[in-house]
Amino acid sequence: MKMAEKILFVCTGNMDRSPTAEYLLRSKEGFEVKSAGTWIHARKRVSKALIEWADLIFVMEEHHKNVILSICPEAEGKVIVLDIPDIYRRNDPELVEILKEKLAKYFENRMVNDCICNRGRCTPTTKCILSEKDFPHVPRHLGQ
16 A cells, blocks of 8 residues: 655745645545644744644745754755735635646645546546545636
8 A cells, every 4th residue: 555645835824825735635646645834923833843744845935945944954855836926815816726726736646536637638437536526615717
């Protein structure tokens, strides 16, 4: 049995961006997902233990990567900056679309139900990991 890939999403306060990203993947087979924030008053603060736990860390901005590397320099190879500014509220449809587009670049080979990733590569037999069922209020755009 294949082990689940451990994914950590990080933003500043762990209130909007990283919990939205966590929600996108948390019910997907093959992933164990958590989120945290870099701010001292974050809902769940990033720690050395969380960084070491993760196989892959997606941060919203470059300064989040800097915080992670200041805590755990050996994490350099597993941190990916998504470049999503702190202007979105939790589950904002625009944020969801941006996350789907950016995450699809990293997970496009893990196809499962109902493509709405905007990558234009999914078919009825190879479907995207980012499902319409996850965020039904976001318009469906197949790009095909």
